[in-house]
Amino acid sequence: MLTHLRQSGTLVGLLAIILFFAVQLPDTFLTAQNLLNVSQQISMLAVTAFTMTIVMVMGDFDLSVGSTASLAGIAAAVLFASGWPVWSGVIAALAVGIAGGLFNGVLVAYVGILPFIATLGTLTMFSGTAFLISDGKTIFGRDIPAEFSGFARSGLHLAEGVTVPSMTIAAALVLAVVFVVLEHTTYGRRLYAIGGNIQAAELAGINVRRLRLSAFALTGLGAAVAGLMYASRVASANPTQASGLMLDAIAAVFLGMTMGRQGEPRVMATLVGVLILGILDNGLTQMNVDSYVREILIGAIVVAAVAVSSYGRKRV
Amino acid sequence: MERLSLIGLSKSYGGVPALRDVTLHLTAGRVHALMGENGAGKSTLIKLVAGVVRADTMRVERDGTALTIATAADARRAGFRVIHQELNIVPQLSVAENILLGRPSPRRLSLLVDWRRLQDRARVALEFMGAGHIDVTVQAGDLPTGDRMLTRIAAALVVDADEAPPCLYILDEPTAALTAAESEKLFDVIARLSARGAAVLYVSHRMDEVMRICDDVTVLRDGAHVMTAPIAKTSREAIIQGMTGHLGNDTVLPRHTPIGKGIAAVAVGVAANRLRDIDFTLKQGEILGVAGLEEAGQSDLLRLFMGLGRVTSGHLKVLDDPAPSGPVQAWARGIAYVPRERRAEGLMLGMTIRDNTLIPHLGDYGIFARKAAETDRTRGLADQVRLRFRGPDQPVGQLSGGNQQKVLFARALAGKPRLLLLEEPTRGVDVGARAEIHALIRGLSAEGCAVILASSDLSELLGLSDRLLILQQGRQAALVDREGLSPADLLARIYSPKAA
Secondary structure (H helix, E strand, O other), X not given: XXXXXXXXXXXXXXXXXXXXXXXXXXXXXXXXXXXHHHHHHOHHHHHHHHHHHHHHXXXXXXXXXXXXXXXXXXXXXXXXXXXXXXXXXXXXXHHHHHHHHHHHHHHHHHHOOOHHHHHHHHHHHHHXXXXXXXXXXXXXXXXXXXXXXXHHHOEEEEEOOEEEEHHXXXXXXXXXXXXXXXXXXXXXXXXXXXXXOHHHHHHOOOOHHXXXXXHHHHHHHHHHHHHHHHHHHHOEEOOOOOOOHHHHHHHHHHHHHOOOOOOOOOXXXXXXXXXXXXXXXXXXXXXXXXXXXXXXXXXXXXXXXXXXXXXXXXXX | OOEEEEEEEEEEEOOEEEEEEEEEEEEOOOEEEEEOOOOOXXXXXXXXXXXXXXXXXXXXXXXXEEEOOOOHHHHHHOOEEEEOOOOOOOOOOEHHHHHOOOOOOOEEOOXXXXXXXXXXXXXXXXXXXXXXXXXXXXXXXXXXXXXXXXXXXXXXXXXXXXXXXXXXEEEEOHHHHOOHHHHHHHHHHHHHHHHOOOEEEEEOOOHHHHHHHXXXXXXXXXXXXXXXXXXXXXXHHHHHHHHHOOXXXXXXXXOOOOOOOOEEEEEEEEEEOOEEEEEEEEEOOOEEEEEEOOOOOHHHHHHHHOOOOOEEEEEEEEXXXXXOOOHHHHHHOXXXXXXXXXXXXXXXXXXXXXXHHHHHXXXXXXXEOOHHHHHHHHHHHHHHOOOOOOOOOOEHHHOOHHHHXXXXXXXXXXXXXXXXXXXXXXXXXXXXXXXXXXXXHHHXXXXXXXXXXXXXXHHHHHHHOOEEEEEEOOEXXXXXXXXXXXXXXXXXXXXXXXXX
16 A cells, blocks of 8 residues: 555656646646647657666666767758758768667676766767767758758647647657567566666576667667757757756656656656656746746755655655 | 673574574683584574674673673674674775774874874784784785785784773684685684683684684584584584484485486586586486585586586586577576575566566567466466465565575476576575475476586485585585485585595
């Protein structure tokens, strides 16, 4: 019973937040338009957090996702600027993400560096590379093709005034893929086994190194997708634009982990974490709360949720 | 101090008694040996006296006056010094700091560490040990193993000015990591400590040492006191007899089916890591017992068959192929492993019985997991190993030790193993589960699965094995038929430095 209370605490928190804003902002918050807005605003964070969940399932994490996302955006934009077609820029960006992830994976799984240190190092490397190839400038305007930036402005028209943004659909697709991979494939089960006990997993014949490598590659790929979405949304690319994604993505997974039976990450729980962060941001902005105060609040909520959960776990 | 009495020591862990009403009298100036097989209760006894573990019942009297030993600080204040078996030094700190760890450092201006005085005190302690060659300023992690042990012993020798002189030294297998020359120095120190009027409780597996340096001996078996006698009035044989007790009437199943003809594994003069001279041929369905003192290389030997560790000379053939490249290949070829530490090395405690059972066999399902099929298979396997559980989705961490062990057997069975590697398969398992696990091993062997069984449980080894391989410090010291081997013979071979 206590376990259930602890597990559902975070979900109750989300509902409480929604209720709070619904009361405070009766005219604007619970409207279809605003909710669709929120879904678009959180879509990049969502993609990053969903794919971050993949490495966190194994007990690892990836600090470099923000700079991978920025680098992927820059890579695409640089190609666009020199006249390459949109599809080639997109493929190049995704390749950059996979390559970055593989590099992280080699450092962690084969060289044996702690993920914190390895990805802290690559964070700086990827960020520096983004500055280098963009010459430190923002690429924007005519250099970004309209068909690329148009993606973020398109959507699926459902009814009068109700258009589901393409960004939201993209995030939902990533969610579905990650959900199937983690929960319904043998691959995902093996990742959870590594997270459960890496030594036992290895002795039980799991190819721990190769799986860690591939999981980092997937996280890198997800970061690149998020970076492309970001670049499309702002119709420009600069070397630091996605760097804020990393901390929020990890925070979202941690919030989700408070809902796991054993404190393990689950991608649907990560969705709850993303929603908490996104809705808080949206609601507090609408209430004209100072953005600095907003940051303090969001940080405090993450710490409080994790603290309550680990306290509860000790007691149960 | 003349006499220190440890009276009525009892301790149970989760209902399983580890020590049952043991009483021990130690005398100043005498070295008292404590002997027993693995799991006899020696370590528990030491932990109780050291105040590391709370006793269920214990009375400690010094010259008739009761002492309270509830914490490690109490034990220290009473003048007890304990050198535990595990090498616990802090590798990042200097030797001097390690020796004076946990004590207020000498200060300058009551703020800064007085390094010179600190080092002088450490040097004095080392010189008393005859280990003046150790540089107290180097990081302890840079020392060779023997010197690290000497450092730890020196730490136990330090007496602060405001402390009572120690009245009891407890040494738990102190020579395990020492060379012969270093051991000699240690024996000299022990002689000087006891000449100063301290009592020494000396725990060792090494019969020769005990016979040489100890005055009295106490033997424990299964947590109970068996005998106490002056060394001069007893014999090696009597001590071994005391440690093993009567093993003949154990319930282990005898072999009913013949050993197969086919060959499961061949090792010819294999050396790897610590292992040397490993040489045997294992037939299908044969059970090879591996015996030895703790850490004699049992894990290394089994892991070699899992593809962990590199053969440096000789050659190894497993199921008609060269040794596997690693656990992935080993499981795929039908080699199953039940590791020694089931919680640390075997199970994902937070995950379900189904996940834990099928983890090495997920490849059977292709890309997509099939929960229904996996659940059915887990139920079948659980029945086979007679698992007592609520359902395949129950987390393994909620099961008893015996049932956790059965999950590992279910995992092994699921792969239809042709070679089964077992390490302490019934450690910490209740009697009923132990018998069931023994029946499983017999059953697998009858189906032609070869088994390598490393165990410190002699009745298990003698009850199941067809042959026994005896390891001494990584070397294959003997390979003997079970037929006609008595427990005392086996123990003598395990304990003797050079078995015939």
